[in-house]
Amino acid sequence: xxxxxxxxxxxxxxxxxxxxxxxxxxxxxxxxxxxxxxxxxxxxxxxxxxxxxxxxxxxxxxxxxxxxxxxxxxxxxxxxxxxxxxxxxxxxxxxxxxxxxxxxxxxxxxxxxxxxxxxxxxxxxxxxxxxxxxxxxxxxxxxxxxxxxxxxxxxxxxxxxxxxxxxxxxxxxxxxxxxxxxxxxxxxxxxxxxxxxxxxxxxxxxxxxxxxxxxxxxxxxxxxxxxxxxxxxxxxxxxxxxxxxxxxxxxxxxxxxxxxxxxxxxxxxxxxxxxxxxxxxxxxxxxxxxxxxxxxxxxxxxxxxxxxxxxxxxxxxxxxxxxxxxxxxxxxxxxxxxxxxxxxxxxxxxxxxxxxxxxxxxxxxxxxxxxxxxxxxxxxxxxxxxxxxxxxxxxxxxxxxxxxxxxxxxxxxxxxxxxxxxxxxxxxxxxxxxxxxxxxxxxxxxxxxxxxxxxxxxxxxxxxxxxxxxxxxxxxxxxxxxxxxxxxxxxxxxxxxxxxxxxx
Amino acid sequence: xxxxxxxxxxxxxxxxxxxxxxxxxxxxxxxxxxxxxxxxxxxxxxxxxxxxxxxxxxxxxxxxxxxxxxxxxxxxxxxxxxxxxxxxxxxxxxxxxxxxxxxxxxxxxxxxxxxxxxxxxxxxxxxxxxxxxxxxxxxxxxxxxxxxxxxxxxxxxxxxxxxxxxxxxxxxxxxxxxxxxxxxxxxxxxxxxxxxxxxxxxxxxxxxxxxxxxxxxxxxxxxxxxxxxxxxxxxxxxxxxxxxxxxxxxxxxxxxxxxxxxxxxxxxxxxxxxxxxxxxxxxxxxxxxxxxxxxxxxxxxxxxxxxxxxxxxxxxxxxxxxxxxxxxxxxxxxxxxxxxxxxxxx
Numbered sequence: 001x002x003x004x005x006x007x008x009x010x011x012x013x014x015x016x017x018x019x020x021x022x023x024x025x026x027x028x029x030x031x032x033x034x035x036x037x038x039x040x041x042x043x044x045x046x047x048x049x050x051x052x053x054x055x056x057x058x059x060x061x062x063x064x065x066x067x068x069x070x071x072x073x074x075x076x077x078x079x080x081x082x083x084x085x086x087x088x089x090x091x092x093x094x095x096x097x098x099x100x101x102x103x104x105x106x107x108x109x110x111x112x113x114x115x116x117x118x119x120x121x122x123x124x125x126x127x128x129x130x131x132x133x134x135x136x137x138x139x140x141x142x143x144x145x146x147x148x149x150x151x152x153x154x155x156x157x158x159x160x161x162x163x164x165x166x167x168x169x170x171x172x173x174x175x176x177x178x179x180x181x182x183x184x185x186x187x188x189x190x191x192x193x194x195x196x197x198x199x200x201x202x203x204x205x206x207x208x209x210x211x212x213x214x215x216x217x218x219x220x221x222x223x224x225x226x227x228x229x230x231x232x233x234x235x236x237x238x239x240x241x242x243x244x245x246x247x248x249x250x251x252x253x254x255x256x257x258x259x260x261x262x263x264x265x266x267x268x269x270x271x272x273x274x275x276x277x278x279x280x281x282x283x284x285x286x287x288x289x290x291x292x293x294x295x296x297x298x299x300x301x302x303x304x305x306x307x308x309x310x311x312x313x314x315x316x317x318x319x320x321x322x323x324x325x326x327x328x329x330x331x332x333x334x335x336x337x338x339x340x341x342x343x344x345x346x347x348x349x350x351x352x353x354x355x356x357x358x359x360x361x362x363x364x365x366x367x368x369x370x371x372x373x374x375x376x377x378x379x380x381x382x383x384x385x386x387x388x389x390x391x392x393x394x395x396x397x398x399x400x401x402x403x404x405x406x407x408x409x410x411x412x413x414x415x416x417x418x419x420x421x422x423x424x425x426x427x428x429x430x431x432x433x434x435x436x437x438x439x440x441x442x443x444x445x446x447x448x449x450x451x452x453x454x455x456x457x458x459x460x461x462x463x464x465x466x467x468x469x470x471x472x473x474x475x476x477x478x479x480x481x482x483x484x485x486x487x488x489x490x491x492x493x494x495x496x497x498x499x500x501x502x503x504x
Numbered sequence: 505x506x507x508x509x510x511x512x513x514x515x516x517x518x519x520x521x522x523x524x525x526x527x528x529x530x531x532x533x534x535x536x537x538x539x540x541x542x543x544x545x546x547x548x549x550x551x552x553x554x555x556x557x558x559x560x561x562x563x564x565x566x567x568x569x570x571x572x573x574x575x576x577x578x579x580x581x582x583x584x585x586x587x588x589x590x591x592x593x594x595x596x597x598x599x600x601x602x603x604x605x606x607x608x609x610x611x612x613x614x615x616x617x618x619x620x621x622x623x624x625x626x627x628x629x630x631x632x633x634x635x636x637x638x639x640x641x642x643x644x645x646x647x648x649x650x651x652x653x654x655x656x657x658x659x660x661x662x663x664x665x666x667x668x669x670x671x672x673x674x675x676x677x678x679x680x681x682x683x684x685x686x687x688x689x690x691x692x693x694x695x696x697x698x699x700x701x702x703x704x705x706x707x708x709x710x711x712x713x714x715x716x717x718x719x720x721x722x723x724x725x726x727x728x729x730x731x732x733x734x735x736x737x738x739x740x741x742x743x744x745x746x747x748x749x750x751x752x753x754x755x756x757x758x759x760x761x762x763x764x765x766x767x768x769x770x771x772x773x774x775x776x777x778x779x780x781x782x783x784x785x786x787x788x789x790x791x792x793x794x795x796x797x798x799x800x801x802x803x804x805x806x807x808x809x810x811x812x813x814x815x816x817x818x819x820x821x822x823x824x825x826x827x828x829x830x831x832x833x834x835x836x837x838x839x840x841x842x843x844x845x846x847x848x849x850x
Contacts, residue, residue, distance in 0.1 A: 306712055330714030347702045347709050349773045354698055361695045362714040369695040
């Protein structure tokens with residue numbers, strides 16, 4: 001075995017270009033034997049791309065990978081597996097209808113006179129799993145066991161096949177605490193064996209619990225590698241989110257906040273978001289901050305009825321209302337621009353014109369079509385007001401750029417003249433110009449007295465337009481910032497705060 | 505308005521060309537194909553036969569187009585035809601007038617459609633499986649209604665729907681044209697068409713935009729059920745009896761094919777009922793070619809399959825793309841096209 005100071009795997013200057021985008025820009029990553037190395041970053045930071053380059057799923061465009069002092073260039077996942085790099089994904093890539101043993105030894109079953117020796121395979125499987133501290137019956141189908149056990153089986157198979165580097169891509173995403181402990185005990189055992197383990201997760205607490213070092217990626221670049229014993233959660237969160245995280249002060253006049261519009265009490269859904277209270281007044285922008293998976297989107301969806309709450313009350317201007325589905329929300333003059341524009345927002349093959357009037361028409365009912373003249377007038381007015389760039393109102397909306405699609409979706413909802421506008425990641429994946437325009441629009445709508453709820457991972461943006469920021473963590477509200485307290489560093493502190501220290 | 509007509513024409517151009525080609529094929533095997541005569545107060549001719557015999561498929565494909573536009577499919581229409589025919593026949597046998605028989609059959613068709621719609625929209629069963637239930641069970645239900653016999657009736661009003669004429673034109677032709685126009689108007693003069701297309705393209709987005717997708721999906725299956733019932737009554741009226749085993753047998757497949765030949769995607773979204781109706785006529789014209797050519801009947805299904813494969817290949821995205829490339833690459837160099845033109849006819 002290599003001496004402790006020699007890295008198992010050394011990546012130098014890995015770059016990957018996609019048409020029109022640099023996914024990875026000269027990324028370095030060094031893994032030592034017996035270490036758990038967390039790979040962190042928000043969505044789109046380049047974690048998966050890096051992993052795919054390492055395992056040969058993607059062909060890298062530049063850089064070298066050195067495994068045990070030997071340069072390698074895997075061009076398929078099988079290839080990298082043979083070389084010693086194994087990967088386990090969040091969704092277990094095994095065959096649930098086969099037995100545990102078959103899953104472990106598929107493709108290399110022990111043979112006896114040209115036939116598979118079931119007995120030998122069962123013994124080998126039992127022995128192998130025992131090494132991982134798992135006592136299950138290997139003759140049972142894999143589907144008989146929990147996701148955590150399946151996850152361990154997948155790890156065992158990957159380690160058996162490769163045995164130098166193990167990449168775990170969000171292995172704990174759908175597990176509860178006990179199951180996470182099971183996975184962690186397995187990771188500890190592998191660590192003791194001298195494997196280098198890459199651990200990808202969105203759960204910061206777990207990172208600090210199990211990992212030795214962490215490399216943080218942002219926009220395809222490594223922004224820092226830290227020994228976790230010496231780093232604080234705040235430092236890591238700042239690395240993940242911040243650009244120049246200088247604190248910005250609210251430089252605008254105190255907003256003219258109006259009457260209470262929406263009042264939610266004890267609103268929530270089991271397994272999705274912890275019940276919360278929320279009041280939004282007219283002329284107010286409430287920002288929702290938090291890491292990925294903290295419950296931002298879930299909050300937006302539950303308020304709009306995209307997911308039905310299983311507890312709590314909602315009041316609109318003091319009157320009790322029900323929000324069981326988006327249709328009811330729309331009749332209360334709610335509006336939601338969803339996070340995933342492509343799958344939940346645009347109707348790709350319909351024209352821009354039809355997309356703009358869709359929500360208004362849906363509220364009117366199919367029997368009362370909007371007159372053609374009205375439709376054109378509305379569509380043209382919004383195209384002009386929001387500066388949507390298009391060749392023709394008749395073109396399918398899927399052909400527009402991301403920013404213009406987003407503006408068309410905003411137009412769809414503004415056309416319904418909403419009282420309460422929920423925006424989930426309104427600036428994700430759009431160009432700088434459109435970005436600034438959308439922020440200006442949010443400000444303008446607030447000044448006009450609309451109530452807005454904006455979920456965003458862009459902290460500076462939240463600071464710029466929010467009159468109040470609610471910080472979410474682990475699917476519950478942990479903190480609320482108002483007035484001059486709304487700064488990027490305060491938000492980062494609130495996000496990183498240990499769950500215990502929340503009651504400030 | 506003219507722009508709208510222009511768009512519609514452009515949309516149905518491929519179907520019109522194919523229809524013209526198949527009709528020409530008819531003309532080639534049977535030179536009298538286009539001759540239409542007026543005898544005994546009724547129009548006669550092969551072309552009239554195509555329009556008349558194509559009525560059941562045409563009626564089915566009206567509802568089928570809407571169902572497919574929502575990304576669904578309705579396999580039960582053939583069986584619903586059998587049920588509706590049986591109900592109409594048994595009401596007529598019981599001495600009810602044709603109005604009662606027709607209304608009863610349509611009501612039963614609506615109930616069948618509602619059943620399918622609830623399975624798909626409320627219980628979220630995949631359409632192909634949900635409608636398979638009624639496809640299989642429907643003929644059994646029809647047999648229960650007819651008590652296992654071919655139920656014949658003599659009510660002239662009911663027979664008129666399938667075999668009669670109005671102003672010399674066979675009634676079924678008038679029925680499918682009228683229903684086609686009515687449904688087209690109903691979906692295009694209201695917002696129904698756009699909302700159905702929105703659901704078919706992206707149901708999640710549509711739901712979040714506040715569209716009541718559940719009710720709309722139920723209603724398209726309901727319309728499909730009613731269309732199938734009407735087709736069933738016409739078929740029963742034509743033979744003056746309800747044959748639970750054979751009425752509308754395999755016709756659901758012709759209806760789906762008509763929609764596909766009409767250029768509507770099975771993945772839902774944009775649809776054109778007129779194009780589907782042209783598709784139905786194309787299928788009937790193909791049947792006509794086979795009959796008129798005097799081929800032994802055992803060749804029929806094979807020849808039909810060959811012609812339809814040819815139509816689908818011409819319409820396939822790969823061929824369309826290849827043709828597009830061929831044209832686009834031929835344009836820049838003036839010398840090339842001559843060579844291209846020589847090669848392309850093969």
